[in-house]
Amino acid sequence: MTERLKFICSLIDKTESFIDVGCDHGFVTEFVYKNGLADKITACDISLPSLNKARKTVGAGKAEFICADGAVAAKEYKTVLICGMGGMEIIRIMCGCSPEKFILSPQKDVSEVREALLKRDYRIVTDRVIRDGKKYYDVIKAESGGGKAQLLGANPLMIKFGMFLNEHNPDLEAKLNNSLAAVSGYKSTQENILKAEDLKEAILWQQRLKKL
Numbered sequence: 001m002t003e004r005l006k007f008i009c010s011l012i013d014k015t016e017s018f019i020d021v022g023c024d025h026g027f028v029t030e031f032v033y034k035n036g037l038a039d040k041i042t043a044c045d046i047s048l049p050s051l052n053k054a055r056k057t058v059g060a061g062k063a064e065f066i067c068a069d070g071a072v073a074a075k076e077y078k079t080v081l082i083c084g085m086g087g088m089e090i091i092r093i094m095c096g097c098s099p100e101k102f103i104l105s106p107q108k109d110v111s112e113v114r115e116a117l118l119k120r121d122y123r124i125v126t127d128r129v130i131r132d133g134k135k136y137y138d139v140i141k142a143e144s145g146g147g148k149a150q151l152l153g154a155n156p157l158m159i160k161f162g163m164f165l166n167e168h169n170p171d172l173e174a175k176l177n178n179s180l181a182a183v184s185g186y187k188s189t190q191e192n193i194l195k196a197e198d199l200k201e202a203i204l205w206q207q208r209l210k211k212l
Helices: 001-010 027-034 048-058 088-095 110-119 147-152 155-162 170-184 190-211
Strands: 016-021 038-047 064-067 081-087 099-106 122-132 135-144
Touching: 001 027, 001 064, 001 099, 001 122, 001 135, 016 027, 027 038, 027 048, 038 048, 048 064, 081 088, 088 099, 088 110, 088 147, 088 190, 099 110, 110 122, 110 135, 110 155, 122 170, 135 170, 170 190
Parallel strands: 016 038, 016 081, 038 064, 081 099
Antiparallel strands: 099 135, 122 135
8 A cells, every 4th residue: 555545544533434436446445444444335436447446456245336426426425535636626526525524635736625625614634745656645634614714714825735834744845845946947927936935935834843
C-alpha cells in the first residue's frame, strides 16, 4: 500500500456505513473490512474494469460492489471517501450526499474543495500534504458542523494551501518550494507574480514554524 493510502486509512474511524468512491484496486475498502471499521462497506467505481479489480482485491461477500456515479451511490452513507479525481468532480459528487464525514484526496483544484466543504458547514479536521514517491498529494478529512465558522476565521492562504498552514509539514513545504520554482519559470504576468507572492508567504509561514 502506498504512503498516501496508508495515511488515508489512518483517518478512517469506526462507522455505521462506508463507501469508497472511485475505489480502483480496492485497497482502502479491504483495509476497512479487515479492521472491522464499518457494518456496511461499499466499493464504487464508474468503471466496471476498475470495480472488478477491487472485487478481486477485497473478495466476494466482504463488501458491496456498485458500478455507478458516486454522486448517486454515496447517498445515505455515514463516511464517504473520494480519492484520485479532480477537485471539481469531487465537489460534484459531494453535492449528492451529506455524510457525517468526508475523506478526500483531490488531484487538483484543492482550494475549491476546501471552500466547498466549509460553505456546506463541514469542518476540516485534517488537511495534510503527503509525499508518495515523487508526487505530493493533498488529503483532507472533514466532519459535519462548524465549517462556516472555520471559514470565517481562515486566512486566505489556508484556503489556498492548507487549513493547517500554521503547523509545520515538511512535505507541504517541499511542495510549496516546487510550485514556486515552477511559477518562477512562467511568463511574468500579473497573475503569475501574485501566485509567486502567495507561495513565498506560505513558505515563510512554514519556515518560521520549523524554527520554533
